[in-house]
Amino acid sequence: MSAGAPKPLGRAKVKLAVHGVSMAYPAHDKPIQVLDKIDLDVREGEFVCIVGPSGCGKSTLLNIIGGFVQGTAGEVRIDGEAVTGPDRRRIFVFQERGVLPWLTVAENIGFGLYDLPPAERRARVANYVNLVGLRGFEDAYPQELSGGMKQRVEVARALAVDPDVLYLDEPFGALDSITRLTMRSELLRIWAAEKKTILFVTHDIEESVQLADRVAVMSARPGRIQKIVDVDLPHPRDLSDPRYLAIRDSIFEEIGIAHRV
Amino acid sequence: MRDLRRWLLSLSGLAAFVAVWALAVALSSTHVVPSPWRVARGLAELAVTGALFKHTIASLFRVTWGYLLGVLLGVPAGLLLGWSGRAARTFDPFIQLFRPISPLAWIPIAILWFGVGDPPAVFIIFLGSFFPITVASMNAVANVNATHINVARNFGLSSYQLVRRVLLPAVTPDLVVGMRLTLGIAWLVVVAAEMIAVNSGLGFLIIDSRNAGNRYDLVIAGMVMVGLVGLGLDVVMRRVERFDGLRWSYGAANTADAAEGARP
Ligand SMILES: Nc1ncnc2c1ncn2[C@@H]1O[C@H](COP(=O)(O)OP(=O)(O)OP(=O)(O)O)[C@@H](O)[C@H]1O
Numbered sequence: 194m195s196a197g198a199p200k201p202l203g204r205a206k207v208k209l210a211v212h213g214v215s216m217a218y219p220a221h222d223k224p225i226q227v228l229d230k231i232d233l234d235v236r237e238g239e240f241v242c243i244v245g246p247s248g249c250g251k252s253t254l255l256n257i258i259g260g261f262v263q264g265t266a267g268e269v270r271i272d273g274e275a276v277t278g279p280d281r282r283r284i285f286v287f288q289e290r291g292v293l294p295w296l297t298v299a300e301n302i303g304f305g306l307y308d309l310p311p312a313e314r315r316a317r318v319a320n321y322v323n324l325v326g327l328r329g330f331e332d333a334y335p336q337e338l339s340g341g342m343k344q345r346v347e348v349a350r351a352l353a354v355d356p357d358v359l360y361l362d363e364p365f366g367a368l369d370s371i372t373r374l375t376m377r378s379e380l381l382r383i384w385a386a387e388k389k390t391i392l393f394v395t396h397d398i399e400e401s402v403q404l405a406d407r408v409a410v411m412s413a414r415p416g417r418i419q420k421i422v423d424v425d426l427p428h429p430r431d432l433s434d435p436r437y438l439a440i441r442d443s444i445f446e447e448i449g450i451a452h453r454v
Numbered sequence: 455m456r457d458l459r460r461w462l463l464s465l466s467g468l469a470a471f472v473a474v475w476a477l478a479v480a481l482s483s484t485h486v487v488p489s490p491w492r493v494a495r496g497l498a499e500l501a502v503t504g505a506l507f508k509h510t511i512a513s514l515f516r517v518t519w520g521y522l523l524g525v526l527l528g529v530p531a532g533l534l535l536g537w538s539g540r541a542a543r544t545f546d547p548f549i550q551l552f553r554p555i556s557p558l559a560w561i562p563i564a565i566l567w568f569g570v571g572d573p574p575a576v577f578i579i580f581l582g583s584f585f586p587i588t589v590a591s592m593n594a595v596a597n598v599n600a601t602h603i604n605v606a607r608n609f610g611l612s613s614y615q616l617v618r619r620v621l622l623p624a625v626t627p628d629l630v631v632g633m634r635l636t637l638g639i640a641w642l643v644v645v646a647a648e649m650i651a652v653n654s655g656l657g658f659l660i661i662d663s664r665n666a667g668n669r670y671d672l673v674i675a676g677m678v679m680v681g682l683v684g685l686g687l688d689v690v691m692r693r694v695e696r697f698d699g700l701r702w703s704y705g706a707a708n709t710a711d712a713a714e715g716a717r718p
């Protein structure tokens with residue numbers, strides 16, 4: 194099937210199920226409620242974006258789903274199994290902050306491939322170095338790279354271990370608009386080719402409508418899922434298509450901001 | 455060229471100091487401070503008799519052992535304490551209580567336990583090294599970027615692999631700086647320790663030059679030697695910090711140093 198046609202996701206099985214997840218951070222007087230009974234199902238191969246105002250708990254939710262943080266209530270199941278911690282089959286992309294500064298680009302990308310024989314590891318690393326356009330920088334240290342290049346290193350490192358699920362927390366936030374566009378189409382290409390399930394946090398509504406099968410809109414703190422918007426438009430999406438604009442504007446409206454400056 | 459000028463600048467500061475010293479001594483014809491020439495002659499005298507060499511080696515010997523012991527025990531202890539919240543809470547009060555006690559306060563106890571000679575001096579230098587390097591190692595672990603630990607967990611590293619591939623590389627730059635500062639402390643402590651418990655070493659040389667005939671020229675010669683060796687140790691340790699395997703850290707950990715090093 195071509196990447197252009199909408200996928201029959203309705204028939205795909207649920208990959209990731211979030212059930213009644215709440216989170217409260219302890220504070221001086223009473224705990225701060227950050228997430229309030231979040232429910233969300235993501236199907237296998239689906240691309241879901243989570244949008245919401247700053248501070249509404251998007252990163253917190255993604256960290257709970259990723260198994261790095263324990264919620265105060267609820268559970269997360271993947272393939273029916275409760276998540277108790279992070280796992281190599283589900284990689285979290287921490288913007289560029291997860292790049293290890295003492296490793297070169299190639300060593301970073303090969304970081305999760307420790308159980309492969311060296312020859313295979315080298316081949317895999319070379320493949321992903323190419324994929325993210327970092328040829329010639331294999332031996333560079335992260336400090337010698339731009340922010341965008343570091344983000345690409347992280348994405349390549351995540352893809353290199355061939356995970357089923359990718360969690361991305363504003364992965365393109367620090368990029369200039371040109372690189373951001375390139376990275377978006379690159380991510381869509383990889384997603385279509387490698388059939389990953391992707392959970393993508395952003396506060397850029399345009400970005401979410403360009404990328405996602407569905408957009409989960411969160412309310413301000415305490416974060417709830419206010420609405421889930423289907424974006425059943427084929428890729429590549431025409432950004433002047435009236436249907437695209439209608440979906441985008443409905444999300445702006447949902448969040449309560451008029452899309453005019 | 456730039457390098458040469460920086461050297462000349464540093465040297466001219468020193469030369470001015472010596473000139474002022476010489477002038478002040480000459481003009482006031484004082485007896486409480488020997489002139490730089492007499493100190494230089496004293497240094498030459500000590501060098502010729504071999505005393506300078508002997509005492510320097512004695513001091514370096516004690517520092518080496520005390521410092522190595524301190525580092526060998528303090529680094530693992532600090533890493534462990536930094537890593538385990540519970541261990542830190544248990545032992546932190548102990549460390550905080552002992553840390554402000556000058557190692558020199560231990561001299562009577564050290565003599566009681568170890569008698570005279572090298573062992574009490576080594577013990578005192580050990581104490582002087584152990585607490586600073588333990589605290590530096592604890593802080594190094596505390597400064598490890600939590601995201602990097604999460605990355606290691608996400609990629610399924612075993613605890614051993616996590617320590618070897620993430621924790622140790624992450625703390626190394628801070629550890630090396632901590633080791634340099636600790637060596638400086640060890641060198642401060644040895645000179646003081648040698649004034650009491652032993653009969654060799656630069657500390658002994660200084661105190662003995664006063665006791666045996668008020669040779670203040672030799673006192674200051676000994677002090678100059680202490681300064682020179684301390685400077686040498688620092689230079690060596692800074693070399694270690696610039697070691698190629700730590701190249702990655704220059705940007706993050708010591709930007710100022712790196713910028714200086716990058717100047718042509
Ligand atoms: N470790 C923590 N301890 C206490 N409060 C926290 C902690 N982490 C986050 N919070 C609080 O939880 C709320 C949600 O934070 P979170 O980072 O999840 O928001 P976000 O939606 O990702 O925001 P942004 O879009 O700005 O990244 C914030 O109000 C923040 O102050």
Ligand SMILES: [Mg+2]
Pocket residue numbers: 251252253362
């Ligand atoms: Mg966030």
